[in-house]
Amino acid sequence: MTAYLLKRLLIGIATLAVASIVVFSMLEIVPGDPARLMLGMNATPDAVQALRDQMGLDQPVIVRYFEWIGGLLTLDFGKSYTYSVPVLDLVTERVVVSLPLALIALALSTLIAIPVGIFSAERRGRAADTISMGAAQIGVAVPNFWFALLLIYIFAVWLRLVPAGGFPGWSAGIWPALKALILPAIALALPQAAILARVTRSAMLEVLGEDYIRTARAKGMPRRTVLWRHALRNAMIPVLTILGLQFAFLLAGTIIIENVFYLPGLGRLIFQAITQRDLIVVESVVMLLVAMVVVVNLLVDLSYAIVDPRLRTNR
Amino acid sequence: MSLLEIENLTLSIGKTPILKNIDLTLSAGEVMGLVGESGSGKSMTALTIMRLLPQAAHAQGKVRFDGIDILAATEDQMCALRGDDIGMVFQEPMTALNPVKTIGEQVAEGIRWHTGANRAEAEERARKILDRVGLPEAKFPLSRYPHELSGGQRQRVVIAIACALKPKLLIADEPTTALDVVLQAQILDLLRDLVDENRMALLLISHDLAVVTEMADRITILRNGEVMEEGDTARTLSEQSHPYTRQLALASMHVPARRPFSPLEGEMSPKATERVGAGGTAHGPSTAEVTPSGRSAAISPSRGERTPLLVVENVTRDYPGRRTSLFRKPEPVRAVNDVSFAMKQGQSTALVGRSGCGKSTLARMILALDKPTDGAIRFMGETLTGKDEAQLKPARRNMQVVFQDPYGSFNPRHKVERLVAEPLHVLERQPEAGERREMVARALHEVGLKPADMDKYPHEFSGGQRQRLSIARAIITRPKLVVADEPVSALDVSIRAQILDLFADLNQRLGVAYLFITHDLSVARAITDEVMVMHEGKIVERGRTGEVLDNPQSEAGKALVAATPDLRRAIARRLQEQG
Numbered sequence: 001m002t003a004y005l006l007k008r009l010l011i012g013i014a015t016l017a018v019a020s021i022v023v024f025s026m027l028e029i030v031p032g033d034p035a036r037l038m039l040g041m042n043a044t045p046d047a048v049q050a051l052r053d054q055m056g057l058d059q060p061v062i063v064r065y066f067e068w069i070g071g072l073l074t075l076d077f078g079k080s081y082t083y084s085v086p087v088l089d090l091v092t093e094r095v096v097v098s099l100p101l102a103l104i105a106l107a108l109s110t111l112i113a114i115p116v117g118i119f120s121a122e123r124r125g126r127a128a129d130t131i132s133m134g135a136a137q138i139g140v141a142v143p144n145f146w147f148a149l150l151l152i153y154i155f156a157v158w159l160r161l162v163p164a165g166g167f168p169g170w171s172a173g174i175w176p177a178l179k180a181l182i183l184p185a186i187a188l189a190l191p192q193a194a195i196l197a198r199v200t201r202s203a204m205l206e207v208l209g210e211d212y213i214r215t216a217r218a219k220g221m222p223r224r225t226v227l228w229r230h231a232l233r234n235a236m237i238p239v240l241t242i243l244g245l246q247f248a249f250l251l252a253g254t255i256i257i258e259n260v261f262y263l264p265g266l267g268r269l270i271f272q273a274i275t276q277r278d279l280i281v282v283e284s285v286v287m288l289l290v291a292m293v294v295v296v297n298l299l300v301d302l303s304y305a306i307v308d309p310r311l312r313t314n315r
Numbered sequence: 316m317s318l319l320e321i322e323n324l325t326l327s328i329g330k331t332p333i334l335k336n337i338d339l340t341l342s343a344g345e346v347m348g349l350v351g352e353s354g355s356g357k358s359m360t361a362l363t364i365m366r367l368l369p370q371a372a373h374a375q376g377k378v379r380f381d382g383i384d385i386l387a388a389t390e391d392q393m394c395a396l397r398g399d400d401i402g403m404v405f406q407e408p409m410t411a412l413n414p415v416k417t418i419g420e421q422v423a424e425g426i427r428w429h430t431g432a433n434r435a436e437a438e439e440r441a442r443k444i445l446d447r448v449g450l451p452e453a454k455f456p457l458s459r460y461p462h463e464l465s466g467g468q469r470q471r472v473v474i475a476i477a478c479a480l481k482p483k484l485l486i487a488d489e490p491t492t493a494l495d496v497v498l499q500a501q502i503l504d505l506l507r508d509l510v511d512e513n514r515m516a517l518l519l520i521s522h523d524l525a526v527v528t529e530m531a532d533r534i535t536i537l538r539n540g541e542v543m544e545e546g547d548t549a550r551t552l553s554e555q556s557h558p559y560t561r562q563l564a565l566a567s568m569h570v571p572a573r574r575p576f577s578p579l580e581g582e583m584s585p586k587a588t589e590r591v592g593a594g595g596t597a598h599g600p601s602t603a604e605v606t607p608s609g610r611s612a613a614i615s616p617s618r619g620e621r622t623p624l625l626v627v628e629n630v631t632r633d634y635p636g637r638r639t640s641l642f643r644k645p646e647p648v649r650a651v652n653d654v655s656f657a658m659k660q661g662q663s664t665a666l667v668g669r670s671g672c673g674k675s676t677l678a679r680m681i682l683a684l685d686k687p688t689d690g691a692i693r694f695m696g697e698t699l700t701g702k703d704e705a706q707l708k709p710a711r712r713n714m715q716v717v718f719q720d721p722y723g724s725f726n727p728r729h730k731v732e733r734l735v736a737e738p739l740h741v742l743e744r745q746p747e748a749g750e751r752r753e754m755v756a757r758a759l760h761e762v763g764l765k766p767a768d769m770d771k772y773p774h775e776f777s778g779g780q781r782q783r784l785s786i787a788r789a790i791i792t793r794p795k796l797v798v799a800d801e802p803v804s805a806l807d808v809s810i811r812a813q814i815l816d817l818f819a820d821l822n823q824r825l826g827v828a829y830l831f832i833t834h835d836l837s838v839a840r841a842i843t844d845e846v847m848v849m850h851e852g853k854i855v856e857r858g859r860t861g862e863v864l865d866n867p868q869s870e871a872g873k874a875l876v877a878a879t880p881d882l883r884r885a886i887a888r889r890l891q892e893q894g
Binding site: 210211212214215216217218219220221222229230233234307308309310 | 365367390391394395396397398399402403405407410411412413414415416417421424425428429460462473476477
């Protein structure tokens, strides 16, 4: 088990290293001089050059790469070109919006999808199964921003239960903050839940056809007991895989959803940073997102080992 | 009154009739053998008793177990019976246990469910029954997971689950079909003891007449969902008054007519036409392998007029072992250990041994699908070891393979023409479309199928026909050697007899040499000239088939022979016991 986890950990670190090279070099080849951008079109060549020296832009690529990495490791993300404040401050300000949003969405989609998937698998071929899987099909097909608009119309404009957008900040209290996050979280979660429900259903059905389910039935346990005791845990193995992959899509989804709901999160930050060529912010935020995905996938690998004893002994 | 009474049971699934007017009775302490070919309704009869039928199934008639009307019982009543009064053991031990639960949990679960015992009590009982089935706690603690056990051990766990609460009736559906003969004998012994200890009734379902004869007091023979004959095992099988019983018995003991191999000419001797008797001892002395140094000596490659077809020299294969520590290099597992032998053109050799003895690994290396760690393999005078795929092409033309499972070895979306023509890509010159069809037609004709079959898909064929297809695929390039890995063990007895005939016939007509990999000695006896016994990676015995099987010298050979059920012997013993 330790060998297995150590291997996963090393793979995670390697992923981060490769991602950092890709992110760094992508932004390196993008046209546009950050120094000129910061100073504006009218700046003198001397001023631009002075700023370039100050920012270290004339140093060799390798040196700048390692300085950047060193900065990341010591939480010194550098200074934003456009906002002229440390990137770390910008990021922490936004992470407290985006991370809760993604986690709430993840939790919501799991809480909706797994029961629906089990429910459907139990009633395979019956009306309840057809209806819930039909709904899931719609959930997969509808884009989340459209869904977001629909939610805003119903719950914010029509029922006036929650604000239509914006974020009061956690300092305004937990409840108002959560209220601002709930619609975006639902909008993010539903398409994911639809996919996950279908995966759960098919995983359950596959497991229910296995020989050991028959063995368990032959012990005298009713269908439903067997389903919970024997089928569920085995069916969770593919579900966990999808869950891990979905976290990355959730983070990507926040870029759109935060723009729809006007939330000051990482998604909006990165969107603005790209349009303003604020490379240092883009680099840092992308690396942060990569790190989050890597961590979540490590957790998924850990939970594999908990669910499946074969992973614990065979490596 | 009998424990189990089935009267006039008729079962259909959807609109398909499965069982017709089945009658069967079974008393406490009695062993009933339920025999039939696949699709005859054996398993469905068992599942009806357990009421674990598919949802679309509809049963009529009467099934009474211990005074309870099974077909009319509520689901709650059935749950109370299953696992308590009726236990069931299934065919496939590798998949019958939940991979994410320990064996202790799985055995104790049924005990707790039925008796309401607390965890500690249930575990104590689980420990006892596991010990009883031969898994003592010292070596097999309750905390083991199924993947840490071998197939035979897993089957013991399944038996422990079924017998934990001392059921009145145990249903065993092909409990040993997936195991090698030595394990089969052990499991059958265990079942017999459990029957004797608890006066348990046993319904033993099997396609293997010899197994049933050794175990069962009475026998019921099913065909297409109908009972053909029912009665005392020894009498039914010795009198064989019903034509189908006779047909089954003959097929089980079938030995194809074939001329013994003449080693000096390296081909079939034209004079020796004697039929190899069922006893398998009829290899005439004139055709015997003359090996000066005795029969266990390897045939030296230089002997004989021709170069040997295949020479295996000191071949060893190591696999990386399981890592026990993060920092220590794992000990390699030696699957094949310093094996040497040679085969002549047209010779038919059996490689027998228990599962896991390394026979399939050896076969893979001969087929150049795996590389030896050490040693060399020469085929038709050419060294195979160390060559790349392009260099192996000429050799591949002359060696083909037939696998065990006629269902899994075809792509279901391709037509037969394409499937059978698959090996043609190793030919030097690719045949044109018309030519290709002709070759496929000829290969199909040779295995007893119609040329028109080439436009069908594999699902349109029965199991036996599919095995014919895989043989057609194997012979289309006119190979000199066909390696067959348990080619008949998935087939019913009558089909098995036909396929054995086909192998014998092709050996004679086309001069193909066979390497049969099997744990079934009756296959070896039926169609091979020579037997090699493999044990823990080594060939421990080698000689003429009849000699080795009648009088094995090695421990491993003796164990295999002793464990192999023999219908003739079993009937004789039963008759003797009954006086």
